[in-house]
Amino acid sequence: MTSYELREFEWLPDLDLATVEPLVASIDRDGLCVVPGCGTSCVSATLRDGWGFRRVLSLDSDAAAIDFMRARQRDDARRCDFVVADATDCADVVADGAAALVVDKSTLDCLLCGDAAAYACSVARMLAVGGCFLVMSFHDAEFLKAALCAALPFCVEREVVREKDVALLLRRTAGAWEPEAVAAALLRPTVPPERLARLRASWGGARPLREAYDLLFSDALKAEYAFADFEADAGSADRWSLDDALAFLRRTQ
Numbered sequence: 390m391t392s393y394e395l396r397e398f399e400w401l402p403d404l405d406l407a408t409v410e411p412l413v414a415s416i417d418r419d420g421l422c423v424v425p426g427c428g429t430s431c432v433s434a435t436l437r438d439g440w441g442f443r444r445v446l447s448l449d450s451d452a453a454a455i456d457f458m459r460a461r462q463r464d465d466a467r468r469c470d471f472v473v474a475d476a477t478d479c480a481d482v483v484a485d486g487a488a489a490l491v492v493d494k495s496t497l498d499c500l501l502c503g504d505a506a507a508y509a510c511s512v513a514r515m516l517a518v519g520g521c522f523l524v525m526s527f528h529d530a531e532f533l534k535a536a537l538c539a540a541l542p543f544c545v546e547r548e549v550v551r552e553k554d555v556a557l558l559l560r561r562t563a564g565a566w567e568p569e570a571v572a573a574a575l576l577r578p579t580v581p582p583e584r585l586a587r588l589r590a591s592w593g594g595a596r597p598l599r600e601a602y603d604l605l606f607s608d609a610l611k612a613e614y615a616f617a618d619f620e621a622d623a624g625s626a627d628r629w630s631l632d633d634a635l636a637f638l639r640r641t642q
Contacts, residue, residue, distance in 0.1 A: 420489025425476030426496030
C-alpha cells in the first residue's frame with residue numbers, strides 16, 4: 390500500500406495539448422499508441438477521448454499509479470489499457486515494431502539524469518518503421534533533436550515551441566543503433582562554454598544556496614525543480630563556490 394495520496398498530476402502544465410494535437414493529425418487512429426511513464430496524467434484519456442486513438446496502452450513502473458488510473462476509468466466503456474512495466478525494458482509488453490505512436494510527456498526529461506539511453510532505445514524498438522515519437526519536454530528543442538536523431542533512426546517531422554516547453558514529432562526510419570552511441574548522444578554537456586563564461590562573470594565568491602540556485606537554473610527548470618528539492622540534494626554546505634556548483638551539475642545532470 391502506498392504511503393502517499395495519489396492524485397492527477399501533470400508535467401508541463403503550461404503546454405496546451407490542443408496546440409500539440411495537429412502534430413499527429415495524419416497518424417492512423419487505429420494504430421497502437423503507447424504512453425510510457427504515464428503516471429497519473431490525463432494524457433492517456435486525452436489521446437483516446439480527445440484525439441480519437443482507439444488503442445491506447447499506458448505504462449508505468451509504479452503499481453500504485455497504475456491502480457489509480459485503472460480505478461479512475463472503471464465506469465468508462467472506452468478504456469485505455471494500464472500496465473505495470475518499466476519503459477526502459479518492456480519487450481514483454483510491447484513487441485518490436487508494434488506501435489504507431491509513442492507519446493512522451495516529460496518521461497525523457499525525468500530520465501535524462503538516469504537511464505535515458507535505455508529508454509530511447511526502447512522507444513525506437515517498439516515503434517514500427519514509419520511510426521512516430523511525440524516528445525513533450527521542457528528541454529531545449531535543438532538539444533533534443535540533435536540527441537535523438539544523432540544515434541537513433543529518427544528524423545524530425547514537425548515541432549511546436551511554446552515559451553519554455555516544446556513538442557517534437559519524430560518519425561522512425563529504417564536502421565539499427567548502438568546503445569553506447571545513444572548514451573553518448575544523450576549526455577548533454579553539463580555546462581556549455583557560453584554558460585560557463587556567464588557563470589564565471591557573475592559568481593564571484595562563495596554564494597548562499599538560494600543565490601546559487603538562482604544563478605544555476607532558468608525559470609523553466611525552477612518550475613520543475615523547486616528550491617526545497619535543490620536544497621535537499623545540495624547536502625550540508627550553506628555556501629557554494631563556483632567549483633562546488635559545477636561539481637553538483639556534473640553529479641546530477
